[in-house]
């Protein structure tokens with residue numbers, strides 16, 4: 001949560017708890033490059049543009065709400081991760097953040113691998129031509145059908161999440177005459193969220209096999225005995241929206257400790273270690289994420305140091321960033337429907353979407369920024385809450401923000417950093433039609449995921 005130490009803006013300041021609200025930026029028309037996709041700017045008329053196209057034009061062509069995705073930015077960020085880790089490591093984009101066939105092709109072209117966590121994501125990846133050997137298959141309860149499909153397709157790795165799954169995957173692979181490359185996902189007792197990590201507390205969750213109590217070692221022991229499996233490494237994912245590298249440091253230390261124990265007990269040095277994803281992005285100007293090259297350097301140094309201390313050859317590292325690649329590359333464009341000042345409180349701005357296209361505010365108390373996009377304004381800032389059109393008072397898109405005081409129905413507003421976990425977690429609540437994803441690049445726009453129609457909804461409702 002970003003919290004400004006400044007008092008609230010000129011309106012309603014007297015009734016607001018001190019320090020609770022982000023102060024208005026010096027200039028509400030300014031677009032902080034930290035939170036906006038790289039090709040976003042304003043044209044001579046003050047209209048926000050992306051990839052050289054004004055949002056007014058995009059709204060006219062594709063309607064609102066819409067996710068506008070900056071393809072050049074996506075490719076640049078993907079490439080930056082790839083380059084930062086170099087040939088000695090692998091970058092798996094976490095498809096759960098946002099996946100479409102266009103995205104799969106961009107990843108393929110930029111040399112990234114792909115992490116999928118369901119049959120649906122696997123189908124999307126394969127249908128867009130991602131080579132199966134560059135796909136990692138995750139999930140804490142993969143169905144036998146999903147496992148069989150992944151093994152048959154020849155996925156590069158399946159990440160095993162439980163004792164039952166070790167046996168299940170081994171059995172399926174063997175019955176297909178295959179030896180499946182697998183990693184074993186462990187929980188190292190570190191939970192990292194933003195700045196904090198709580199050591200030892202986090203075995204209490206559904207993912208992975210606990211390192212504590214020797215469970216992870218036992219899982220490796222069993223997996224090594226099964227003919228259907230080739231154990232290639234250990235996997236650890238410690239959390240989401242992380243800025244502080246110390247959680248990774250503890251995780252790497254513990255994973256390498258396990259690799260050492262495996263070497264001592266079985267005489268095998270597992271060749272890979274996957275440190276998962278979770279790297280944070282800027283949702284507001286208060287967030288300061290690290291660059292991929294800094295993250296790559298830090299992680300590589302940590303693993304190398306830990307392995308040297310344990311007298312192990314440094315394994316091949318892989319990472320699984322999702323949010324850090326796609327998050328900043330898209331924003332959601334909404335049209336303002338109503339502006340309702342509540343005297344002494346704040347102004348409620350209702351847009352034509354809401355919790356069905358961005359559940360993160362309601363679900364995680366997430367913070368977002370917002371800007372007037374169809375024009376600039378010199379009006380006094382007003383404290384707003386941007387809300388959706390759903391039948392629920394928790395239907396909030398941006399909890400606290402400032403917009404120009406002359407905001408009116410028909411204006412377009414844009415919420416940045418919605419590339420990750422917004423379209424992918426979108427719902428049809430209240431039979432909302434999920435918005436399209438429009439990719440914009442070099443002055444050209446194209447729909448990569450189309451808007452749902454009432455026909456789509458009714459097609460599922462078979463009476």
Ligand code: LLP
Nearest residue numbers: 094237240276277278279320321322323421
């Ligand atoms: N690898 C594994 C094994 C994961 O479980 C996840 C995310 C990732 C990679 C990618 O994490 P990222 O780099 O995107 O943070 N819906 C939540 C986030 C859930 C993340 C679940 N796992 C949100 O909207 O914040």
